[in-house]
Amino acid sequence: MGWQVFITPDFAEHVFEALYAAGAPLDLRLVGGEALNALRIEKGFLHWGHDMSYTEAPHQVGLGFVCKPEKATPFIGRDAFVIRKADGKGPFLCHIKLQDASPLLHHNEPVLKDGKVAGYIASGAYAYAQGAAIGTCFINTEDRATVTHGAFAVMVKGQAVPATVSLHPFSKPQLSNLSLNTSQGFGGSEFGHYPVVSLRSERRDQRLIIRLPMFSE
Numbered sequence: 052m053g054w055q056v057f058i059t060p061d062f063a064e065h066v067f068e069a070l071y072a073a074g075a076p077l078d079l080r081l082v083g084g085e086a087l088n089a090l091r092i093e094k095g096f097l098h099w100g101h102d103m104s105y106t107e108a109p110h111q112v113g114l115g116f117v118c119k120p121e122k123a124t125p126f127i128g129r130d131a132f133v134i135r136k137a138d139g140k141g142p143f144l145c146h147i148k149l150q151d152a153s154p155l156l157h158h159n160e161p162v163l164k165d166g167k168v169a170g171y172i173a174s175g176a177y178a179y180a181q182g183a184a185i186g187t188c189f190i191n192t193e194d195r196a197t198v199t200h201g202a203f204a205v206m207v208k209g210q211a212v213p214a215t216v217s218l219h220p221f222s223k224p225q226l227s228n229l230s231l232n233t234s235q236g237f238g239g240s241e242f243g244h245y246p247v248v249s250l251r252s253e254r255r256d257q258r259l260i261i262r263l264p265m266f267s268e
Contacts, residue, residue: 089176092185095146095220101158101174102144102187108135110195112144113218142170142189143198146217147205149184154207156184161206162214164190172205181221190216 058066071079088098095113097103103112109132118126120133149156156175161168175186188205192198199218204211 085176088174089178089185092146092174092176092187093178093180093220093222095222097144097187098174107144108132110136110139111141139195140193141195141198142191143195143218144173145188145190145198146220147172147186147188147203148178148181148215148217148221149205149207150213150215152183154184154205154210154212156186156205156207162188162190162216163204163206163211164201166202178221185221188216 056066073079091098097112097114103114109115109118115136118129118132118136120129147156147162155177156172158172158175160172160175162170162172164170169192170188170190173187173189175184177183178185190198195218199216203214203216205214206212
């Protein structure tokens, strides 16, 4: 589980030091951006702007379950979501892994299906746990049920590298030891007027509490 915290440059150093100090009792460590990217791709955690954007409907990227059109309270985009989900058209986001350990994936490499261009890499990175480069990719098809059928390859530096395509991530997220609790924390909270994010490790019975001044008082 992770967050992107947007702050102004003048507060960057202070916020980093505060977060790093708060995480010290939990053995918080720094991690490289590429390593983090590889881990989230391997577990199927999507990235806004690469794996999904304003043009994709939730059902295309495997997030149809988060929309509840049957609720009494409507939401913006509900009708469009219902129509596009019923239509069921792609392209669809899939997970892909190269069968050769040497080439790397980054972004926008063409994906071939049975020798023809059928899509492109949305996100890519080298996954050490998989022993090869992995990524997410959009495959153009009208039927999600058959999207993984066929022989796949990715064009890397002019070479077609055989690949495996799946609708499921190559590593299953293990969340049994992590619980997430969010509290609004406005006014009457012991944490003041700010939203509070609390992380607790069940194995060590410790918590990291971060107070984020995201709203003006």
